[in-house]
Amino acid sequence: TALLELKHVAKKYNTGTMALSDVNFSVSKGEFVSIIGPSGAGKSTLIRCINRLIDASGGEVRLDGVNVLNLNKRALQQTRVKIGMIFQHYNLVERLSVIDNVLHGRLGYKNVITGSLGIYTSDEKKQAIEILHSLGLEEQVYKRCDQLSGGQKQRVGIARALIQEPKLLLCDEPIASLDPNASKVIMDHLRSICSRLGITVLVNLHQVDVAMKYSDTIIGMRKGSVVYNGSAQGMKAET
Ligand code: ADP
Ligand code: ADP
Numbered sequence: 001t002a003l004l005e006l007k008h009v010a011k012k013y014n015t016g017t018m019a020l021s022d023v024n025f026s027v028s029k030g031e032f033v034s035i036i037g038p039s040g041a042g043k044s045t046l047i048r049c050i051n052r053l054i055d056a057s058g059g060e061v062r063l064d065g066v067n068v069l070n071l072n073k074r075a076l077q078q079t080r081v082k083i084g085m086i087f088q089h090y091n092l093v094e095r096l097s098v099i100d101n102v103l104h105g106r107l108g109y110k111n112v113i114t115g116s117l118g119i120y121t122s123d124e125k126k127q128a129i130e131i132l133h134s135l136g137l138e139e140q141v142y143k144r145c146d147q148l149s150g151g152q153k154q155r156v157g158i159a160r161a162l163i164q165e166p167k168l169l170l171c172d173e174p175i176a177s178l179d180p181n182a183s184k185v186i187m188d189h190l191r192s193i194c195s196r197l198g199i200t201v202l203v204n205l206h207q208v209d210v211a212m213k214y215s216d217t218i219i220g221m222r223k224g225s226v227v228y229n230g231s232a233q234g235m236k237a238e239t
Pocket of ligand 1: 017018038041043
């Protein structure tokens with residue numbers, strides 16, 4: 001069954017750029033899907049339309065059958081809890097500790113960005129520490145984020161998303177700032193989050209080889225349109 005369904009999604013920026021035109025695809029529960037394509041293809045715009053960081057100009061984005069594009073502010077907040085976000089530049093509050101960044105995830109990432117502090121129970125702290133351990137960050141729990149490597153920061157970003165217990169993890173170029181070793185660690189974690197926790201993963205990548213190695217399905221984009229939607233094996237046959 002489809003967790004996410006896009007129908008005729010379009011985005012025209014007020015500069016006149018048609019970043020997306022008539023994008024249609026669906027993502028099943030538990031699927032690992034990569035979106036690939038050259039710079040400017042619309043990958044990042046697409047991700048931002050799904051969680052409504054920006055507003056699409058038309059179409060439908062259905063999550064669990066509900067059209068996200070129609071939701072009022074309050075309903076949108078409730079839906080966004082189901083969507084974890086991972087960013088290329090991590091978007092952590094650098095001056096705060098790792099665990100504080102993760103605990104902020106419970107409030108939704110808007111609060112994370114503003115750095116507003118919440119109050120947490122000991123159970124929530126325990127959960128945050130467990131998640132950090134599962135991502136190999138045992139030693140970093142109380143460190144400030146500005147002391148971490150890029151790969152460690154991205155794992156904090158993943159932990160912050162996981163504490164929301166999301167159904168869908170949206171990752172916008174999660175490894176674009178990382179070296180090959182750190183990239184592999186991040187992709188392995190994303191793959192295992194999908195396989196073991198059953199969380200659906202939708203990830204923007206510009207490395208075709210990485211997409212082919214990790215994905216169930218690949219969506220190829222060019223100039224705002226989907227030009228390929230199929231298996232990694234099928235991609236190999238085409239190229
Ligand atoms: P990708 O993520 O595949 O590199 P983007 O979604 O960033 O592609 O960009 C798609 C197109 O939309 C590009 O032509 C880009 O210049 C344009 N674009 C992206 N963001 C904005 C914006 N905020 N305002 C105007 N145009 C934008
Ligand atoms: P990235 O590849 O990391 O998404 P970009 O250079 O595409 O970085 O975009 C950086 C920022 O500039 C984004 O917030 C994007 O929305 C904005 N942007 C990108 N292209 C344009 C554009 N043509 N006009 C206005 N803003 C843009």
